[in-house]
Amino acid sequence: MKLRGQHIAAGDLLRHTRSRTYARRVRVADRIDRLLETVGLDERPRSPVRGAHLTARVGVALGICFGICFVTGLLSHWIQHPPGWFWWPTQPSWLYRFTQGLHVTTGVAAIPLLLVKLGTVYPKLFARPRIGSPVRLLERASITVLVVAAIFQLFTGLLNIAQWYPWTFFFTTTHYATAWIAIGAILVHIAVKLPVIRRALGEPLDAPETPPDGSPAPAPTRPDHVGALTRRTVLRSTWAITGLAAVAVVGQSLPFARWISFLAPRSGEGPQGLPVNRTAQQANITDGVRGADYRLTLAVAGRETPLTLDDLRAMPQTTRELPIACVEGWSASATWTGVRLRDLLARAGHRGGRDTRMVSLDRGLYGVSVLPANFADADDTLIALRLNDEELNLDHGFPCRLIAPNRPGVLQTKWLSRIEVL
Template sequence: MTPPAPPPPAQRPSAAPRKRGRGLSLPPVRLPSVRLPPVRPPSFSGRLHDARTATSVGRWLGAAFLVCFATGLISHYLQHPPGWAADLLPGRPVWGYRLSQGLHVASGLAAIVLLLVKLWAVYPRLFAWPPVRSVPHAVERLSVAVLVASAVLQVFTGLLNIAEWYPWPFGFIQTHFALAWVVTGSLLLHVAVKAPAIRAHWSRSSPGTLELPARDGPDRRSLMLGVGAAVGAVTLTTVGQAFTPLARLDLLAPRHPGYGPQQLPVNRTAEAAGVTQRAVQDWRLEVRGPLPYTLTLEQLRSLPRSQARLPIACVEGWSADARWGGVRIRDLLARAGAGPGAGLRVTSMEAGGAYRVMEMGRDYAEDPLTLLALELNGQVLDLDHGYPARIIAPNRPGVLQTKWVTLLEVL
C-alpha cells in the first residue's frame, strides 16, 4: 500500500524588493488638491466709510480730545507745579479740581467710543494702493500713523489708570503727559492737511464729494444716533463717581461715592502704605521753622479747631464731599514763627511712595480752609483715611492731600 504523499512545504513570503540606500518603498500618497481663492484687495462700498461720516464723527472726537487735553493740563500742573507757579495756584473755587478732573475722565471715556468709530470709518484707507504715491503723501501717511498710534495708546492707558492697573514698565504720569502733546500736535497737523476735505463735508447741507461709492449700508444718521447713545451710556454709567446726583447709575466706574471707610472711598490703604496701628501709637507731630515745636495727639486736639466742608477729588476721576474737622495749617505755621507768604513742606509717615513728601504754596498754606484734619464726618479719622492727621485743602488733587502726616516744615 502506497503511503500518502507528505504535505507540500510552507511557502515563505517573499521579501519586498529593497531599493538600495532608501529602505522600504511606500506607495505614493496623493493629497487632494486645494485651490486657494485669489487674493483681492477689500472692497468698501458702504456710505459709512466715506469722508462725510469720518468728518461727522471727527467733530465729536476733536471736541472730546480738546476737553481732555485742557483738563489734563490743569490736573498735571496742579499735581506737579513748576517752581515759579507754586504760589500762583488758586484755592478757589473749592470744587475746581473736582470739576476739571471729572470732565477729564468723562471726556476720555467718551473719546474711546468715538475713536473706535472713527477708525472704523476710515480704515479702508489703510488698503489704498499704492501705499505711497509721493513724498507729501508719505509724510501725510506717517503723520496719520503717529496720530492713530499715540491716540490709541493715550486713551487706553488712561482707562487702565482709572482702574489702577499698570501692566507696563514705564511711568504713567510722564508718559501720559508727553503723549498728550504728541496727540494734540498730530491732530492739529492732520486737521491742517485735511482742511479742504473737512470743509467740504462739515455742513449738513453741503453734499461734498464722497471718496468711496455710496451704494449700500445703513444710514449715516442711524450710525450717529447709535454713537451718541453709546457715548451717553458710557457717560451715565461712569460720571456718577464725580457727579453724585447720578451716583445710583455709577455701574462701570471703579469707585463709588459713599462706599468705603466712613462713607468715603480710599485709593491707598494704610496696609499698602506700610502704616500700622502699632506704628501710630507713639505718634508726634513735628513742626520745623524759626520756632520749632512738637505736639502729641492730645496736645494737637486741644488747639483751636475749625470745620470745613470740602470735596476730596482723585486723579482717577472720583470725588466726594465730606465734613472735615481739625487745626488750620496757617495757625500751626504762625506758631512756628512763619512769616507772611511762607510755604509748607509736608512729610508722611508712610514707608514710601511718589507723594510721601508734598509741598504747597503760600495761597494754600494761608487759606483758612486748609486743615490738618483730625476728624471726618464727625468721627475720628479711620487709619485708611490718614489717622492720626492728614492734609485737606480746597481745589487740590487727592494725591496731595497727604495722609499720616508726621512733619511740617516752613518754607
C-alpha cells in the same frame, strides 16, 4: 468617467471642478463684500456708511474730546508737578473736582468715537500708494502717530481709572508726554485735511461722496445690499454709545448720578463714607501710630516744635465741608474738622507767605508733597483730625492729615509726621 449620465474626459472633469470652485469663491467674495459694506469697511466710495461726511462729523466730536482731555490733563499735571510760573487758586474748592471729572469722562467718551472713526477710514490706512507725494507722506505719518498715540492715551488712561498698571514706566509723566504728541498729530492732520473737512461739513450728511479730485461722484456699480444702515443710523448710534460711555463713569465725579454709573470703579463707599485709594496696610502704617510717642514736628526758621495728638486736639478746631478729588476721576464731599494750618504755623512763629512741605509716615511715591503759599495761608486748609464727626480712620490718615481746597487727593498727604516751612 461619467458625470450626470455623460462620458467626459479627465481634463474636462478638472475644468468642470475648477469652474465650480471659482463660482463658490465668487459667491463667498460677494458675501464678504456685503459684510464689509455693512460694517463700514468697504473701500468703494458708494458705501453709505463710509466717507468724509460721516468721518468729519465723528472727527469733530473726537477732536473736542481730545481737546478737553488735553487742557484738563495739563492742569492736573501742572498741579502735581508745578513749573515755576504756574499758579492754581484755592477757590472755588470744587474746581479740580470738576476739571478732573471732565477729563476722565470725556476720555472714556472718546473711546467709542475713536473706534467708529477708525472703522470708517480703516481701508484708507492701507491704500496705495504707500508714500506718494510729500503732502501724502506727511498726512500718513501724522495719521500713524495720531492713531498710535490716541490708542495709547485712551488705553492707559482707562487702566489708570481702574488703578491697574501692567507696565513698568511711570504713568503720569508718560501720559503727559504722549498727550503733546497726540495733540500735535491732531493739529497736523487737521491742517492737511482741512479742505476735505470743510467741504464735508458744508454738505448734507446724506450727500454723495465727492472724489478727492473734485469730479462728480461715481454712480453705484451694484445694488445697495445694506438696507436700513445709513450714515444717519451710524451717526445716531455713535452719539448714543458715546453718551452711554460717559454716563457709565460720570457718577464717580457726580455723587447724585452714582446710581446710574454702572462702570464707575469708585462707588463712594469706604471707611467713614469715603473711598480709599491707598490703605494704611499698603503704606505699611500700623496701629503703632496710636501710641503716646506720636509727634507732629513743625520746622520753622530752623527751629523744630513737636506736638502730640493731645496738643492738636487742644487747639481751636475748625470744620469745613470740602471735596476730595483724585486723578482717577472720582470725588466725594466730606465734613472735616481740625486745626487750620496757618494757625498751627503761627504757633511756631511763622507769619505766612511761604510754601510748606508736608512729610508723611508713608515712604511711598507721594509720601512728601509741597503746598504752595496761597494754600498754606488759606482759611480752608486744615490739618484734619476728624472726618464726618468721627476720629480719622487709620486708612484716612490717622493721627492727622492734610485737607486743602481744590487739590488732587494724591497731594492731600495722610499720616503726617512733619511740616516744614520752606
